[in-house]
Amino acid sequence: MNYKTPFNKPHLTGSELDYISDAVTSGKISGNGKYTVMCQELMQKKYGFGKCLLTTSCTDALEMAAILIDVKPGDEIIMPSYTFVSTANAFVLRGAKIVFVDSRKDRPGMDEDLIQQLITKKTKAIVPVHYAGVSCDMDKIMEVADAHNVFVIEDAAQAIDSYYTDKYGNKKALGSIGHMATFSFHETKNIISGEGGMLVINDSQFKERAEIIWEKGTNRSSFFRGEVDKYGWVDIGSSFLPSDIIAAFLYAQLESIEKIQNRRIEIWKSYSINLREWASKNRIALPIVPEFATNNAHMFYLVFNNIEERTTVINALKKEGILSVFHYLSLHKSPFYELKHDGRELPMSDHYTNCLLRLPMFYNLSDNEIQLIIKTITKSI
Template sequence: MENKMIPFNKPYLTGKETFYIEDAVATGHISGNGKYTKKCQNFFESVYDFKKCLLTTSCTDALEMAALLINIQAGDEVILPSYTFVSTANAFVLRGAKLVFADSRKDHPGLDESQLEGLITPKTKAIVPVHYAGVACDMDKIMQVAEKHNLFVIEDAAQAIDSFYTGQDGVKKPLGSIGHLGAFSFHETKNIISGEGGMLAINDSQFIERAEIIWEKGTNRSAFFRGEVDKYGWVDVGSSFLPSEIIAAFLWAQIENIEKIQSRRKLIWDSYRDKISIWARKNKIQLPVLPAYATNNAHMFYLVFETEEHRRKFIAYMKGHDILTVFHYISLHRSEFYKTKHEGKALPFSDKYTNCLLRLPLFFELDVHSVIDKILMYESDK
């Protein structure tokens, strides 16, 4: 009998998803901004202290809303890491912005904060840090640069739900709550999921009213339903960013179990770190680094190999043992779409992670020790 392949990801179901979906259908209101949308948004506002939350159909949509809210125009420049998913960039390219790529850090795939000052020009409008693997960028440095140059900060927190940053003031802040705006993902590969789904966190009060309008296709429909206006109409640009109640109902079942889900994921992450650290040093493989100011939400566990060939051999070895491992992004400055438009200098660490980073399986029901056993049998010189 063939062994069953251990997948890279397997969505975890709490058991309440279909119950809440049926309840949403029974209410007769499934088009969005109903009972479950409000429950989810209220949870994030109360537990993580975001000023305002709006569920979206994806993190991509949340980022596109953010680009609209800060009024990105053709010719504006936006600083972001090259080592990120294309949605981070597309939100601003769609508005006509020029992308200015920062390299990754030597010790972590996140944006190198020390490069920011050298990338700013009179056309710079925003900085978009990506909290890769749910690990915080140095937000004090980023916010200080942004304040000095009067720039907006949009946190791409797609991977960073339930992760925190401790600033110079000693206060622990949720990721996505520090910049002017924050964008989250509930894609099926994330810690809590709704299949596809996302959320915009609004931390600057000046954006709250307009965000609701953009979210509701450019209308003041939300204000109408609260009784604040006697009729609603088209008052601004917008699109259909809000998800259905079915998506929100699914997400609510996940939210109810967030502590259980996070505890299990952290246990798996810690098992990887504790059991393979010596093996990794022996094979010259870098493990994830957690800066002192960052917490770990166990979104992913990755390895960084010395060479692309070394990574390829390990992938083949693990696949031969029925374990699926995957590499991540191709840096955007090397992409088919943008490589001819990239005018900046070389980005060696972005290239390093593109060529050498590999993600291990990490999901709620994973038998992590089976994976670890196979990892420990691998030697790079064989």
């Protein structure tokens, strides 16, 4: 079915083709070229990140992180069940056991208060997922991690340009807090390159090796900087770095991040204000942004009381040519991992699986379309 209002529509700033043309005419379109360096430096400067390395996807960035912390068979990785499969796959590929945490009652992010009881001598890392770009309580997570000497890898796939204020009042960009962090520039994200991602390395012990793993296990980058007289195979690795054509597209997006974010926040607020009374009347939950977090307007969602209510709204929107979509299926109940899960019930993760619905959210969504979406939803229940 062709929808008049899709769930997502990629936005072009107008500079993408110019920068791609420049990359092509420069004579270097493979990885780690001019635009790759420009993107990485922009992100480091703007958000106070450690070393940034563009990757072909957030999945690749997560796989690099798993290699860097030396995940081995039997190691345990704590993460939410309500997340995308890549969060878990990166560590399963290294032989890890995934220990799933339930979601919070007030929002889909992991319940930070449940982490402590899941720590064992085999725990290697905690992977908080900043769902919808809204921060987890990073003070609680970092305190547990520090007490048990485990790594924290922020899955910030949805969290570009979002912040956390710690208990001392320090405002920090998501992705700058854990030992490492990963971002996505998939076409469904706020800032896009079609496919693409980034690994952020905040712990200096990983910086040199990260570059080697990124360059297929070679010290090629050191060679081009003149630090060694030849390069060779010095570690494990893979082809994680993207073409400079992708980086050129991404740079055009990053240059316009304030404009993109401002419009997305306008759309988010319009949904929130106009659905608030209806949602309260019908006991339907809207997104919550805690005091310690900011809202980057990655997503606007509704959490219904049951799957039947959600289906009713999906169908009502569909009749108007509007595509709305649910989100993750609990990973602990997935066909691949169900028998490997320890059997604990994770009721809130299952609740969001059955009851959460995402509304269209993209830069070019018009005010008329927003009003039709709101009108259709409020009349359906």
